[in-house]
Amino acid sequence: MKKKVVVVGNGMVGYKFCEKLVSKGGNEQFDIIVFGEEPRPAYDRVHLSAYFGEKTIAELTMAPLEWYSENQIQLYLSDPVTNIDRKKKIINTHQGISLNYDYLILATGSAPFVPPIPGVEKDGVFVYRTIEDLDMMKSHAAKSKIGAVIGGGLLGLEAAKALLDLGITDAHVIEFAPRLMPKQIDQAGSDILKSKLNALGIKIHCNKNTQEISGEDSIEKMVFADGETLKVDMLVISAGIKPRDELAKIAGLEVGSRGGILVNNKLQTSDESIFAIGECALHEHMIYGLVAPGYEMADIVASELMGNATKEFTGFDMSTKLKLIGVDVASFGNAFAEEPDCQTIIYENKTKGVYKRINISNDNKYLLGGILVGDAEQYNMLLQTVNNKLPIPADAEDLILGSRGGESGGESGVMSLPDEALICSCEAITKGQICHEVIENGNDTVDALKKSTKACTGCGGCTPMVKDLIQGILKSQGKVVRNVLCEHFDHTRQELLSLVKIKNLKTYDDVLEDLGHGDGCEICKPAVASILASLWNENVLEKGRLTAQDSNDRFLANIQRGGTYSVVPRIPGGEITPEKLIAIGEVAQKYGLYTKITGGQRIDMFGAHVGDLPAIWEELIAAGFESGQAYGKSLRTVKSCVGTTWCRFGVQDAVSFAIEVENRYKGLRSPHKLKSAVSGCIRECAEAQSKDFGIIATEKGWNLYVCGNGGSKPRHAELLATDVSSEMCLKLIDRFLMFYIKTAEPLQRTAPWLDKMEGGLAYLKSVVIDDSLGLNAQFEADMDALVDSYKCEWKEAVETPEIRKRFVHFVNAPEEKDPTVKFEPLREQIKAEDWNAVLK
Amino acid sequence: MIHLYELFHAMMKPMKNMNNTETITTWILACKVEDIPENGGACVLLDGEQIAIYNFKKRGEWYATQNLCPHKQQMALSRGMIGSTGEEPKVACPFHKKTFSLKTGACLSGDDYEIKTYEVKVENNQVFVAL
Ligand code: SRM
Ligand SMILES: Cc1cc2nc3c(=O)[nH]c(=O)nc-3n(C[C@H](O)[C@H](O)[C@H](O)COP(=O)(O)OP(=O)(O)OC[C@H]3O[C@@H](n4cnc5c(N)ncnc54)[C@H](O)[C@@H]3O)c2cc1C
Ligand code: SF4
Ligand code: FES
Numbered sequence: 017m018k019k020k021v022v023v024v025g026n027g028m029v030g031y032k033f034c035e036k037l038v039s040k041g042g043n044e045q046f047d048i049i050v051f052g053e054e055p056r057p058a059y060d061r062v063h064l065s066a067y068f069g070e071k072t073i074a075e076l077t078m079a080p081l082e083w084y085s086e087n088q089i090q091l092y093l094s095d096p097v098t099n100i101d102r103k104k105k106i107i108n109t110h111q112g113i114s115l116n117y118d119y120l121i122l123a124t125g126s127a128p129f130v131p132p133i134p135g136v137e138k139d140g141v142f143v144y145r146t147i148e149d150l151d152m153m154k155s156h157a158a159k160s161k162i163g164a165v166i167g168g169g170l171l172g173l174e175a176a177k178a179l180l181d182l183g184i185t186d187a188h189v190i191e192f193a194p195r196l197m198p199k200q201i202d203q204a205g206s207d208i209l210k211s212k213l214n215a216l217g218i219k220i221h222c223n224k225n226t227q228e229i230s231g232e233d234s235i236e237k238m239v240f241a242d243g244e245t246l247k248v249d250m251l252v253i254s255a256g257i258k259p260r261d262e263l264a265k266i267a268g269l270e271v272g273s274r275g276g277i278l279v280n281n282k283l284q285t286s287d288e289s290i291f292a293i294g295e296c297a298l299h300e301h302m303i304y305g306l307v308a309p310g311y312e313m314a315d316i317v318a319s320e321l322m323g324n325a326t327k328e329f330t331g332f333d334m335s336t337k338l339k340l341i342g343v344d345v346a347s348f349g350n351a352f353a354e355e356p357d358c359q360t361i362i363y364e365n366k367t368k369g370v371y372k373r374i375n376i377s378n379d380n381k382y383l384l385g386g387i388l389v390g391d392a393e394q395y396n397m398l399l400q401t402v403n404n405k406l407p408i409p410a411d412a413e414d415l416i417l418g419s420r421g422g423e424s425g426g427e428s429g430v431m432s433l434p435d436e437a438l439i440c441s442c443e444a445i446t447k448g449q450i451c452h453e454v455i456e457n458g459n460d461t462v463d464a465l466k467k468s469t470k471a472c473t474g475c476g477g478c479t480p481m482v483k484d485l486i487q488g489i490l491k492s493q494g495k496v497v498r499n500v501l502c503e504h505f506d507h508t509r510q511e512l513l514s515l516v517k518i519k520n521l522k523t524y525d526d527v528l529e530d531l532g533h534g535d536g537c538e539i540c541k542p543a544v545a546s547i548l549a550s551l552w553n554e555n556v557l558e559k560g561r562l563t564a565q566d567s568n569d570r571f572l573a574n575i576q577r578g579g580t581y582s583v584v585p586r587i588p589g590g591e592i593t594p595e596k597l598i599a600i601g602e603v604a605q606k607y608g609l610y611t612k613i614t615g616g617q618r619i620d621m622f623g624a625h626v627g628d629l630p631a632i633w634e635e636l637i638a639a640g641f642e643s644g645q646a647y648g649k650s651l652r653t654v655k656s657c658v659g660t661t662w663c664r665f666g667v668q669d670a671v672s673f674a675i676e677v678e679n680r681y682k683g684l685r686s687p688h689k690l691k692s693a694v695s696g697c698i699r700e701c702a703e704a705q706s707k708d709f710g711i712i713a714t715e716k717g718w719n720l721y722v723c724g725n726g727g728s729k730p731r732h733a734e735l736l737a738t739d740v741s742s743e744m745c746l747k748l749i750d751r752f753l754m755f756y757i758k759t760a761e762p763l764q765r766t767a768p769w770l771d772k773m774e775g776g777l778a779y780l781k782s783v784v785i786d787d788s789l790g791l792n793a794q795f796e797a798d799m800d801a802l803v804d805s806y807k808c809e810w811k812e813a814v815e816t817p818e819i820r821k822r823f824v825h826f827v828n829a830p831e832e833k834d835p836t837v838k839f840e841p842l843r844e845q846i847k848a849e850d851w852n853a854v855l856k
Numbered sequence: 857m858i859h860l861y862e863l864f865h866a867m868m869k870p871m872k873n874m875n876n877t878e879t880i881t882t883w884i885l886a887c888k889v890e891d892i893p894e895n896g897g898a899c900v901l902l903d904g905e906q907i908a909i910y911n912f913k914k915r916g917e918w919y920a921t922q923n924l925c926p927h928k929q930q931m932a933l934s935r936g937m938i939g940s941t942g943e944e945p946k947v948a949c950p951f952h953k954k955t956f957s958l959k960t961g962a963c964l965s966g967d968d969y970e971i972k973t974y975e976v977k978v979e980n981n982q983v984f985v986a987l
Binding site for chain 2: 070072074075077080503504525528534535536537538540541542560562563564566567568570571575577578579822825826827828829832834836837851
């Protein structure tokens with residue numbers, strides 16, 4: 017008869033134990049039975065916050081129910097184990113199941129620690145650990161404005177970000193210690209982090225001791241030991257974790273005085289047939305509150321049961337990188353080592369909000385540890401340098417001040433690591449294993465490696481390194497790494513553009529027929545459609561090009577939650593007459609649209625049914641508007657400030673020039689979207705230095721900046737030319753844009769394009785200013801041709817019956833609108849129904 | 857509260873894996889050939905249900921699936937781009953580009969979703985779907 021392994025707890029580590037045991041053939045030797053207290057199979061708690069964003073429960077689930085049955089694992093959910101009879105080796109559960117075991121695995125995790133503050137039981141006070149916690153927070157947040165978090169550690173800060181995501185506009189973090197993340201970073205790092213978080217809209221209060229939570233039934237305010245108070249509508253307590261050792265205690269297993277089930281190096285508890293793994297286990301006075309050590313424990317116990325134990329648990333590196341959006345924070349190795357035990361190098365840039373500290377051994381040979389705030393790009397490499405005792409450069413500061421854009425950066429770095437270097441610490445995958453997969457098994461994409469090794473599937477922090485590694489290995493094998501479009505085209509975008517031009521191809525079908533193979537897909541279709549538009553500027557919806565467009569281009573509008581569309585007419589330079597404002601108001605009123613001023617100085621109308629789009633545009637066109645191409649990878653807006661027309665400091669007419677620039681490049685399709693701005697003086701109110709091409713007035717003319725962007729990785733634009741005339745400025749932009757359109761990769765904006773360009777800005781200058789390639793005349797002629805062939809595509813769409821008739825939801829009932837579209841009221845307007853609510 | 861979409865979804869579930877050869881197929885007239893753009897899809901309303909029909913001209917094949925994308929329950933698949941992975945014909949949802957096999961309805965981008973597929977036939981310039 018098979019022996020029985022009973023697992024208590026179906027969290028991340030309990031699940032990982034099952035997975036490891038099954039992968040070692042354990043389901044043939046054992047009956048595996050799992051009891052979970054939560055109502056659903058194990059999910060990815062590390063990415064729990066993504067539940068407030070784009071992820072569903074299904075996506076967070078580690079493995080679906082079928083996985084358990086396919087592997088003959090019996091899974092009981094909503095049924096906690098309540099009692100262990102160690103003599104008889106029997107467990108009892110809440111729902112009355114009694115079962116004997118040969119081995120018992122406790123993977124009960126931990127619970128949030130809630131300090132005994134009077135009032136914690138009130139409505140509106142939450143903890144942050146399970147899907148249910150998040151659901152409750154979500155419904156309470158709908159009626160809250162001010163929110164606070166107790167605890168400024170890793171989890172507390174994540175909870176604070178979650179409050180913002182939930183629409184809380186006034187968020188506070190209360191920390192008892194003098195600094196944030198006291199376990200990971202030092203005071204100087206905390207100060208920088210604090211100012212960064214302030215900028216995100218989170219207010220930080222350190223050195224604050226909460227004495228009482230007051231309010232009728234629901235929380236109303238917090239009272240602190242220093243006498244101050246804070247009005248709040250909701251509170252999340254994230255003051256640390258408390259190992260779930262209650263079951264172990266009942267069973268008389270040894271537990272630590274401050275909680276945690278005592279285990280040895282084999283993860284055995286004081287009863288040799290009972291093991292404890294994950295956050296409930298206390299090993300050498302340590303509770304490991306991270307997932308990677310838990311996974312390691314799961315692996316060790318699975319090997320032990322299979323009788324082929326090769327290693328023991330001897331502690332784990334607690335280096336971390338915080339994934340708070342917009343702010344990188346990392347600490348690694350011995351972060352707090354201090355002189356005279358080591359030498360410390362600190363780099364601090366308050367304006368940029370960057371703080372870096374590294375600790376070097378006194379003999380200058382090794383990196384011991386460090387702290388990164390504001391910019392943690394080097395984290396992976398530095399961690400590897402510590403863990404593998406790699407030699408460091410003679411000038412140790414190069415480690416943190418390496419040249420911008422990561423010159424030699426990742427690539428040579430990763431390749432120099434030893435084979436045993438741990439690349440994915442969640443899944444314990446070494447560089448050697450990845451090399452083996454890539455070289456022997458041909459798994460040379462991140463997706464393939466995810467499947468074959470599970471690397472990158474945990475916290476995802478190692479993904480950039482894995483990518484570099486793949487590139488490095490392929491290069492070292494002499495394989496040219498070519499960025500071919502997809503499985504249907506063996507060409508790069510640049511090659512394809514030249515070939516399409518030489519062969520004079522005009523539709524996607526012709527391009528596929530002539531230069532590709534197979535049926536095409538959602539990657540090559542929009543890329544080729546964009547090339548065709550950049551080359552020929554013909555209507556994107558004609559000649560069968562319709563279905564090669566990305567969905568937004570196909571309907572000349574951006575699809576929104578619920579399946580309606582947004583309408584954005586062009587408002588060049590942001591200048592608009594009262595008559596046109598009225599026209600927009602009338603259209604929005606007539607079709608019941610939500611209106612908003614966009615971040616691009618124009619007006620967006622949301623909630624249009626696909627069938628209403630042509631009529632809406634007909635009215636806008638009659639009022640003198642054109643398409644704003646908000647849906648296209650094309651020129652978006654040229655923002656302006658008022659400049660000399662009104663402003664007392666202006667030195668040039670910024671509005672007129674912005675309008676001229678916008679009208680010149682409107683409709684221009686490119687590898688990615690293009691944005692621009694014109695400021696009337698050096699005060700830069702139009703934010704031109706954050707644009708793909710930005711123009712700033714000088715006494716003598718204009719300064720032209722290129723290759724900047726906002727977005728998730730903001731980049732300042734770089735100065736290309738100074739004091740140029742309006743005419744010269746446009747010439748330079750023509751050349752710059754055509755060079756970009758012809759050489760960039762699909763969906764690569766101008767900043768990463770410049771980053772990848774060999775020779776960088778100096779080379780770009782040599783091309784567009786010194787004409788080193790001799791192509792400038794051609795670039796200008798190409799741009800002139802595109803400008804001359806511009807037509808408003810919405811005007812063509814409403815006037816061409818063949819195109820217009822495609823704007824319906826049901827082709828067999830064109831008058832009928834999608835009945836599943838639902839709106840909710842919002843401040844006298846409407847909004848789309850929350851799709852996460854629909855999913856429940 | 858049970859939501860309309862969910863009911864719709866629940867109704868479709870038990871039908872999957874049904875063996876079409878053993879049931880009597882009823883063909884319902886859906887639309888004309890030119891209503892569906894070449895190498896793309898469009899939506900029809902049949903018996904109160906939203907069905908996406910695709911004219912895969914490149915392969916000379918027609919397909920039909922539910923219009924609802926199971927990811928965020930959006931009525932959107934008919935507006936997605938179609939194409940193939942290897943030999944498998946697929947549609948990509950316009951919202952987050954999850955892809956689904958047009959033949960089996962399986963999700964090809966690694967998630968645990970499945971969509972309902974229907975048989976299609978074209979006669980005399982008219983498109984019929986088997987419900
Ligand atoms: C409407 C608007 C927000 C608003 O209400 O203000 C907006 C809305 C969207 N932005 Fe934006 N962005 C808007 C201004 C901006 C700005 C500000 C600006 O242009 O000065 C930025 C930062 C500047 C920049 O791009 O460099 C901005 C950076 C992004 C990014 C990040 C780009 C990047 O390179 O990192 C994306 C994502 C992308 O394009 O991949 C994005 C993508 C989007 C998309 C297209 C997301 C999507 O696919 O659905 C949103 C669609 C809007 C729609 O349906 O109409 N949006 N977005 C703004 C429209 C401006 C306009 O009039 O056209
Ligand atoms: C918001 C958040 C963000 C995080 N971010 C990170 C991060 O970035 N990096 C990182 O490494 N870690 C992170 N963590 C920590 C990580 O999630 C945990 O380390 C990991 O989940 C521990 O796994 P576990 O299986 O030990 O515990 P858990 O995942 O808590 O699972 C334990 C399970 O056992 C169940 N259980 C308890 N008692 C019983 C019983 N008697 N019978 C049956 N079932 C029982 C519980 O209900 C629970 O489902 C984060 C945690 C949270 C909450
Ligand atoms: S940049 Fe500012 S100060 Fe200068 S002209 Fe524009 S609005 Fe005036
Ligand atoms: S709604 Fe279809 S992929 Fe997200």
